[in-house]
Amino acid sequence: MSNLLKRWNELAEIKDELAARDWFPGTSGNLSIKVSDSPFSCLVTASGKDKRKRTDEDFLLVGADGTPLEETPLKPSAETGIHLEIYRLTDAGCILHVHTVDNNVISALYAEQGEITFRGQELIKAFGIWEEDGELTVPIVENHADLKRLAKEVGRVITPQTKAVLIRNHGITVWGENGFAAKKHLEALEFLFSYQLKMAILGRLSSDPEFMKTIHA
Numbered sequence: 001m002s003n004l005l006k007r008w009n010e011l012a013e014i015k016d017e018l019a020a021r022d023w024f025p026g027t028s029g030n031l032s033i034k035v036s037d038s039p040f041s042c043l044v045t046a047s048g049k050d051k052r053k054r055t056d057e058d059f060l061l062v063g064a065d066g067t068p069l070e071e072t073p074l075k076p077s078a079e080t081g082i083h084l085e086i087y088r089l090t091d092a093g094c095i096l097h098v099h100t101v102d103n104n105v106i107s108a109l110y111a112e113q114g115e116i117t118f119r120g121q122e123l124i125k126a127f128g129i130w131e132e133d134g135e136l137t138v139p140i141v142e143n144h145a146d147l148k149r150l151a152k153e154v155g156r157v158i159t160p161q162t163k164a165v166l167i168r169n170h171g172i173t174v175w176g177e178n179g180f181a182a183k184k185h186l187e188a189l190e191f192l193f194s195y196q197l198k199m200a201i202l203g204r205l206s207s208d209p210e211f212m213k214t215i216h217a
């Protein structure tokens, strides 16, 4: 099987799994996987499609400037520029972008801080953080309508530790060295977001300042 076909199947399986979690509402979301390093190429989802459906036109191959490398009527994802910026700056082999209610609410709640940090949580081990006092920070950027500006802004907040960026009231873009790692990171973060929101709601309900201290990220 060619490398291209292997990568296509890998991304198609991840897309199916994220679809089963209902993480592609209203045609939102986009995914990509690197096919080659030099010259650079990646498969990226076609724009505007219902990502829950599996078709032969789900992905197209693009080069470093986002131009399709083969004759196709398909358009690459509108957010291809964000993926390309992440591939340029990191060792990512696969990038996943989803809109969920939890990641949107977290992005709104923590937008003023510009980031959310998790500590004392078992699941940060999914990011290779094993120290007892280790912490995981996810930066939050504004949702610029100008997608070139948005891609630059995402690039600006990436550090060597960054594996995900939240876009305010939009969604999250997560990556890993391959499809397995990218999906692991995304699932772990959505777990942490869900936990954080439930604790925040309980804290508000109990109106107990001591309780609130224990959940502060």
Ligand SMILES: CSC[C@@H](O)[C@@H](O)C(=O)COP(=O)(O)O
Pocket (backbone or CB within 6 Å): 026, 027, 028, 029, 030, 045, 046, 047, 048, 049, 076, 077, 078, 079, 097
């Ligand atoms: C339909 S709302 C979502 C889009 O605006 C965009 O943010 C998105 O995630 C999907 O865009 P796409 O061009 O299909 O990759």
Ligand SMILES: [Zn+2]
Pocket (backbone or CB within 6 Å): 028, 029, 030, 079, 097, 099, 170, 171
């Ligand atoms: Zn989006």
